[in-house]
Amino acid sequence: MNRLLVFLGLLAVVPEAFATDVWDDPFPGVRHLHRTGASNLNIHAAVVDLCAPGVSVRTTAYAERAQRTSAFATAVGAQLAINADFSCRPVDVAPGSPFPPCLGHVAYVTYGMAMHDGVTWPGTLGLDALLAFGVDRAQMYDNADKQPFESWMREGTSGHFSNVINGAANGYDCPIDPRTAMGLSKDRTKLILVVADGRNTYRGITCREAADLMVELGADRGTGLDSGGSSTMWFAGQGVLNHPSDGTERVVGNHLAIYAPGVGSPSHCAPPPTTINASAALPAVAPFGAPGRFNSIVPVRLFDTRSAGSSANLLTLARDADQRVSAGSTFSVEIAGAFGVPANATAVAANLTATDALAGGFATVWPAGLAKPVASSLNYGVGGAVTNTSLTGLGTQGRISVSPSTPAHFVADLQGYFAPTGAGFVPVAPRRLLDTRSDPGGILKAATPRTIVPAATPQPLAYALNLAVTGSTAGGFVTVYPCGQSVPTSSSINFAAGQTVSAAVLASTGPTGICAQANVDVHLIVDRNGTFEATGGLDFQALAPVRLVDTRDAASPWVGRTTRQTPLPLKLDALAGLPAQTKAVALNVTVTGGVDDGFATIYPCSGGWPGTSNINYRAGQTIANSALVGLGTDGKVCLYSSGRTHVVIDLTGVFFGALPAQPDAGVVQPDASILDPDAGSEPLDAGAGEVPDASIPGGSGGGTGSSGGSGGGTGASGGGKPIDWPSENPAGGGPCGCSGGALGTLSALAALAWLARRRRAARS
Structure with missing residues (x-):
């Protein structure tokens, strides 16, 4: 009986311990993980090598907002796309808004800063966690940074709340639900994208579980994106991979698309630092003429x-x-x-x-x-x-x-x-x-x-x-x-x-x-x-x-x-x-x-x-x-x-x-x-x-000389009263709300589950 209870407890708390991982390489520089498991766990993740030939990132322009992820990705000719930041839906901007900070704003404007081609969106609600891309550069900022626009930034999207900091989950959590998340490796060469199904017959995952998965896949920084019915991952030639909880794709504010053609120079590959060549021999100098x-x-x-x-x-x-x-x-x-x-x-x-x-x-x-x-x-x-x-x-x-x-x-x-x-x-x-x-x-x-x-x-x-x-x-x-x-x-x-x-x-x-x-x-x-x-x-x-x-x-x-x-x-x-x-x-x-x-x-x-x-x-x-x-x-x-x-x-x-x-x-x-x-x-x-x-x-x-461009755009203000973000964890508790004493026996088994995940990552 005790063994059965332990087994059932492990299944409930760490269902990924018995998950099945299937890896494939759909595009040059892109590794795709499909993880399934108990309670109808269904997760798609992509690890994008930003230094692979031709890889680049495309985000949504202000005039392109309010599209389904598949429609946006198809229109821009991308190989991969996910939905991005939370946005003010039409119901949020009208009188009687369920989310007052959106009241009076333009529909489908994002909560955090968004940009395309160096131009930021007008009317966004504030500054939050930010992932930005520029020439030979990708950088992710924590929500506490309140990072404004800088001239090097060409593409970017925000997320709400930094759930991975310095290569570890930071303790932030929210209930089980469909999830979308993004992360960046410490060397800024790997982009990690996660979409999990939830609601209906699918289990969903917590924000902490999304963070743990991103860390497992190599993220040093990570943040949550618009989730619930918005969660979507799309591949060229395959369509939408997951099962949106509305039964069909939802129109969303902005998107994060990846080009992976397999040829050309990568656009955002973080370069190695300048090498100090200790063995370099400086030339001798030859004085010419008299001093003066x-x-x-x-x-x-x-x-x-x-x-x-x-x-x-x-x-x-x-x-x-x-x-x-x-x-x-x-x-x-x-x-x-x-x-x-x-x-x-x-x-x-x-x-x-x-x-x-x-x-x-x-x-x-x-x-x-x-x-x-x-x-x-x-x-x-x-x-x-x-x-x-x-x-x-x-x-x-x-x-x-x-x-x-x-x-x-x-x-x-x-x-x-x-x-x-x-x-x-x-x-x-x-x-x-x-x-x-x-x-x-x-x-x-x-x-x-x-x-x-x-x-x-x-x-x-x-x-x-x-x-x-x-x-x-x-x-x-x-x-x-x-x-x-x-x-x-x-x-x-x-x-x-x-x-x-x-x-x-x-x-x-x-x-x-x-x-x-x-x-x-x-x-x-x-x-x-x-x-x-x-x-x-x-x-x-x-x-x-x-x-x-x-x-x-x-x-x-x-x-x-x-x-x-x-x-x-x-x-x-x-x-x-x-x-x-x-x-x-x-x-x-x-x-x-x-x-x-x-x-x-x-x-x-x-x-x-x-x-x-x-x-x-x-x-x-x-x-x-x-x-x-x-x-x-x-x-x-x-x-x-x-x-x-x-x-x-x-x-x-x-x-x-x-x-x-x-x-x-x-x-x-x-x-x-x-x-x-x-x-x-x-x-x-x-x-x-x-x-x-x-x-x-x-x-x-x-x-040859080039104009370079001034970056343009207007950044969202980070001043004033902090925005009252919608609660993602109404109960205010941890991921399961259970006491450590009741399930203390499971801690060792949870460690085994962690080791299993590490082994899967090593094999991939």
Whole structure:
């Protein structure tokens, strides 16, 4: 008798202990479990490999709501679909609503946030557990996170209540009923979907049992979805697999569909982290010429290949049939002894702009007389104007050489030069000095001079600045110059309408500071990276440009795209050939092949991320910017990227000597966090191009620019009084409401049932 009671008790409490599991593979990357058992247990589950060829996720647009799951899946051509979030049914939104939070809302609008193609639904009731998908990314948030929309999110649906957290059921439960649930594995590569029949002749499952099953199938995070008569799982070629409790499919608010064609790249596969290649050998460096100290000047134009008169001083200039500079050609310009530069100058700070290009490409600038290095100074796209500053040693007869990879026109402006006497560089922790988006003075108005760096005591001779522009409605340029002097006929940064772009400048100070003027209204952000002081400071030593990092190369110190929001260190104070007491470096940083919109910062590791940015990029864009960076107390520089992108870093020079005892620490302003990477769409031809890949036979040359999109949409508000969600467990008790004493004998048998489930999972 006791054995019979134990058997019957086990059957009632853990019927899955005697369940039958049948696994099949209906689509590439999709494993299907059909579990049946006592009391007419009937569960369908799918484990979707988000890294399988061609796998992607599609959720419901606002205009597509209020469909049966099968109709939605068929319309979008999916292989698999389930119903998704709870929604306000017509009876809920009318007067006398059984669910008051829905009263007055649009029928079939979801309780939590829903989105498709980066656009969120209007009018949703609040923020809850969320599963979101983007390029190379899937992420699940707990209901307590109240996670709002972020620009990387393209597809997503909410659920109500997080029943799996950190790989374990969290104790939340509700009565036996039909169930739909979804979960995500810890490595974010497996999507788990569960639908259980209930009511009528089918047993159903509790929320805890749904959570246990998702954990069994590999979920680290999980949440419940709309259940009861809404629960539906549909497969292409098979139709609805389960038995909806209404006797037919119910119209639901939104859906979660899976494409699994077996070909192509997966859309949401979580990538491996960037590899730190400890065995990578950094190249030796070769100092070129004598060291020097900086002398700032009012910017002066060196050449403009669009003008015959302004390019008459260029040596060996070759043009194509359209008079652009020929691809692969090399020309040089003699600077020492001209343009107000003394004959004993050793290096220059020059601002190079590419414009009117026929194809995306890159330009290399280097000391004349040296072999062309495997390095890039500027990356450009079709048509648009792109600017970058480089510190370059003066080579044979005081010249620098320039070579483009594709036909384009080039404009160069001189910002200053290095000579035996002048100002020494003092690197400081990057600090945001101005952001017109939050500054009381507002946007930088067209043709209106504005002080961007006020006078200081003592006054540096020049500043190393990083400029960023955003929010313009037309293309244009900004010129930075000493306050009190005439605005020079040169540009410091060029931009297209709506573009967010950065450029480094070495800016001379005037009696009242540094000023800027734009030819169109634009927001301007100014970060300081260092100063040039009349006494003390570091001398500059030009180098033959050398490549330090290319994350596309397996031999690089960093391999693979950057991991989001994760600093990458690079120790540079021990490079062979460096001058003694090297304290700062002149770098050119290029991003290419990104899968996110974002920004990157390069900074001394010892100070931590400063909350500034050096370069802003769109997904797929190739763009470069230069930076002067202190090595900090540990001799390292770090790169922080908000998104995933490949990075190329070239070294063009170093600063060495003794620093002041206590240089300015550069306290970060509270709002100096992020230069908005979503500040308007970018034209296809603005700032795209290539990175030279001569060091990698057959390597990728980068990509073409892309608008990336701003994400759009409006997120649901998470503020105010918490929503009174409908009770899923009116009794308020546990899954069975029984006492531990009465069925204590069953605990060991329940453990056996758990072991049985583990064995089934292992066999699958």
